[in-house]
Amino acid sequence: MNIQWYPGHMAKAKRQIQELMKQIDVVIEVTDARVPHSARNPDILEIYRKPRILAVTKCDLADPARTQVWLQYWELQQEDVVLLELLNGKGIYVLRKEIRKYLTRQKREPRVLVVGIPNVGKSTLINRLAGRSCAKVGAKPGVTKGKQWISARGFKLLDTPGLLRPKLEDQETARRLAAVAAIKEEVFDSEEITYWLLRFLQKEYPHLLERRYNLEDPAADIDQVFSVIGVQRGCLLSGGEINRLQTARLILKDFRQGLIGPITLELPQRNDLNEGS
Numbered sequence: 238m239n240i241q242w243y244p245g246h247m248a249k250a251k252r253q254i255q256e257l258m259k260q261i262d263v264v265i266e267v268t269d270a271r272v273p274h275s276a277r278n279p280d281i282l283e284i285y286r287k288p289r290i291l292a293v294t295k296c297d298l299a300d301p302a303r304t305q306v307w308l309q310y311w312e313l314q315q316e317d318v319v320l321l322e323l324l325n326g327k328g329i330y331v332l333r334k335e336i337r338k339y340l341t342r343q344k345r346e347p348r349v350l351v352v353g354i355p356n357v358g359k360s361t362l363i364n365r366l367a368g369r370s371c372a373k374v375g376a377k378p379g380v381t382k383g384k385q386w387i388s389a390r391g392f393k394l395l396d397t398p399g400l401l402r403p404k405l406e407d408q409e410t411a412r413r414l415a416a417v418a419a420i421k422e423e424v425f426d427s428e429e430i431t432y433w434l435l436r437f438l439q440k441e442y443p444h445l446l447e448r449r450y451n452l453e454d455p456a457a458d459i460d461q462v463f464s465v466i467g468v469q470r471g472c473l474l475s476g477g478e479i480n481r482l483q484t485a486r487l488i489l490k491d492f493r494q495g496l497i498g499p500i501t502l503e504l505p506q507r508n509d510l511n512e513g514s
């Protein structure tokens with residue numbers, strides 16, 4: 238189990254979550270459209286068996302063609318999915334409608350739990366649903382100071398910073414999550430992640446790489462691509478050498494802000510597809 242509830246021991250944490258779940262009518266599970274599989278942690282769903290909506294955030298940063306592939310996959314899995322662009326509010330109307338679908342025949346005000354690993358957009362989503370700023374965006378998960386229910390036109394919402402940790406199935410998953418800043422950079426160094434990302438882009442999105450950095454040869458050796466970008470963007474040390482850390486951070490920042498283009502780091506796996514059929 239990767240579930241964590243601050244502070245406390247694992248068994249206690251699990252009990253607390255089970256207690257919490259009794260009060261919940263619907264769960265919104267949040268994932269990031271650029272890493273739709275890697276950003277999910279199914280552990281919480283082992284405890285939770287109630288209706289669930291998969292809220293896919295950051296679709297503005299993701300590759301629309303790949304998002305369509307994911308949608309087809311989720312359809313096979315019979316997931317209830319809503320695509321979102323939270324910065325402009327796209328999809329929020331549909332999400333509200335989906336939530337209401339589950340909330341018929343309720344006596345008390347229905348309660349909605351928002352779960353997801355750090356940085357997927359839970360707080361932004363809650364603020365959008367509530368129509369005002371109640372949850373702190375970008376805040377680091379910290380000590381949970383008791384539950385705070387937020388009213389959102391007809392239902393109540395609960396933010397859960399720190400409740401769900403990433404499930405790091407393998408190195409690739411960890412790298413993808415580091416690339417989108419869902420796990421801390423200290424886990425990998427920025428240079429390693431950047432090299433990984435550049436290799437991925439060379440393979441999957443060479444045209445975007447070429448266009449963003451005016452590369453003559455986007456398929457060139459990765460060291461060379463890295464150096465060309467560093468020189469071109471003035472990431473240099475006083476001796477004229479490349480400032481490797483600065484170059485790596487710049488490329489990561491470009492990627493995270495969507496400046497290289499709309500990019501999705503993974504597709505459904507063949508074995509995922511088989512499971513669905």
Ligand SMILES: Nc1nc2c(ncn2[C@@H]2O[C@H](COP(=O)(O)OP(=O)(O)O)[C@@H](O)[C@H]2O)c(=O)[nH]1
Nearest residue numbers: 295322323324355356357358359360361374375
């Ligand atoms: N481009 C883009 N950025 C988003 C979107 N949703 C959230 N963000 C950004 O992602 C970062 C993390 O959001 P936050 O709500 O704090 O995530 P939380 O840790 O899950 O609560 C913030 O900088 C948000 O502005 C989205 O749909 N598109």
Ligand SMILES: [Mg+2]
Nearest residue numbers: 359360373398
């Ligand atoms: Mg938050």
